[in-house]
Amino acid sequence: MLMILKCFLKSRQLNEPYHGGVGSFLLTMLVTSYLQRRYKEGGTDKIDLGRHLIDFLELYGTKFNYEDIGISIRDDGFYYQKSKRGWQGYDERTRSKLSVENPQDSEVDIGGSAFNIKRVQRAFQHAYDTLIFNNSNSVSILKLIITSDPSELKPNWRKFIEY
Template identity: 40%
Template sequence: KTKIEEKIVTTEYPWIVNHDHSKQTEIADWLTLEIQDFVHYISPSKEEIKARNITISKLRQAVKSLWPDADLHVFGSYATDLYLPGSDIDCVVNSTNCDKQNTSSLYKLAKHLKDEHIATEIEVISKTRVPIIKFVEVESRIHIDVSFERTNGLEAAKLIRDWLDTTPGLRELVLIVKQFLHSRRLNNVHTGGLGGFSIICLVYSYLHMHPRIITNEIDPVENLGVLLIDFFELYGKNFGYDDVAISMTDGMPSYLNKYDWRDIHPMRNPFSLAIQDPGDKTNNISRGSFNIRDIKKAFAGAFDLLTNRCFELDGATLSERKGKSVLGNCIKYKGKERDFTDE
């Protein structure tokens, strides 16, 4: 009986299987180790990376055979290794003539991919600001979005890769926050949620302004647990969304008073997240996240869940702690089981 119960419990937090940190003296260290295990758990295996690369090169060949002057590139979370299992791959087709963003080209490529037996479940979405075709790649079953004649996604991916190289802890915290928002359906920009780039900017600015980090006192990777709680505290409880905007000028994160950022005025709703586009100071990259009230509430809730869990486990005996998860109080992983091997 106990075995069955255990299996049910641990499937919601699969990253703790065979990784027990309940004997850590500090709960913050326990949480840090769990975050590292979680990131390890959801990171793609060698086979998944290989399957993805094969899929992309197949697609690229198909695009080039249809249009010799065009090329296909990956941007978004796959280009920065910040994707969750099962995420769509975002691609863009760019051509020297810059003439592929029209309805007939979209249908032409869709038909070509179908004829080549690369794509199934194809949708052409041409009447939006950013026309795309969506499909499932036949062999890998990966969902793919292709947009046309755009370079800003590629530039953003390059910038984010630079940030990841220079900001220890950024990747881990971004993946945790993404999974957290994903499980609460607050990560979809079409429904007012927080998009991937906005999440990265929030975590990046946070890590570059944290008192213990700017004084070079701590290694962020060894302090992911307390840093995660401090993050939820900042953006769930204390940040002045009405008055403060986030800026990334020259890669240096800072806050500024919204009053001084003239381009976002007049503001329809002052209680909103405003993040200055690192590539265009007049553009607010999070203007679509109109549901910031729920996002803030969710962050505050995560702070309460995690700290309550810390208080509870702090007072518990070693045997009561065994097999428990700290992180699992705010993050669940649902989905097909993944191989979890130590490498």
């Protein structure tokens, strides 16, 4: 799931923290938080990867309250009020910023680097809508949201084999 989401974000140039996107570490925290919540709800052994992907896109594309809620993966994962930590935004640009606690240091908000989180959220929402409301059976459903060169998706096994 992480690789699919990384390709998805890269295809939209939303994967670089330097440009306000969601980098690998932050994306790993989002996926971990999502999976922790699903595990607590039960029944995760009966859900396939495609369903997890759709549910992830729905959560972070349509349901998650970026303005008031922060994410922690410590202690089996939980959400917190950003205002209680002083991590809420005060203006239009920072009000809906992503807030994710660093699991190694609870005083550090690693979500702040994703200053383009509204674009990421809209991309997740669009992907969710596309996957749910797609009526076409002629195109791969994943191809509808990931628009990258197929050669980019193939792993470079040589770098793992050569010493």
